[in-house]
Amino acid sequence: MPYILIQVTREGVTPQQKAELIEGATQLVVRVLDKNPATTFVVIDEVDTDNWGVGGQTVTALRRQASS
Numbered sequence: 426m427p428y429i430l431i432q433v434t435r436e437g438v439t440p441q442q443k444a445e446l447i448e449g450a451t452q453l454v455v456r457v458l459d460k461n462p463a464t465t466f467v468v469i470d471e472v473d474t475d476n477w478g479v480g481g482q483t484v485t486a487l488r489r490q491a492s493s
Contacts, residue, residue, distance in 0.1 A: 426464045426465070426466070427454045427458070427460050427464075427465045427466065428466045428468070429450045429451075429454065429465070429466065429467045429468070430468050430470060431446055431450065431467065431468070431469045431470070432469075432470045432471075432472055433469065433470075433471055433472070434471070434472055434473075434474050434477050434484055435471040435472060435473050435474065436474065438469070438471065443469050446467070446469060447467045447469070450467050451465050451467060474488065
């Protein structure tokens with residue numbers, strides 16, 4: 426019973442993209458691990474950029490610097 430957690434920043438991931446991620450991740454564990462897709466769980470967690478840090482800074486600050 427695989428559980429796959431995909432975390433992305435909350436920056437406009439569309440429902441179609443989420444559906445593709447869920448389908449693709451499921452098919453990957455079916456192909457690689459021979460798991461049953463009916464018992465494979467995929468969760469997409471969208472994290473606010475203020476709550477995601479890289480290199481000691483929030484993604485919000487990094488995006489702001491990149492656009493300056």
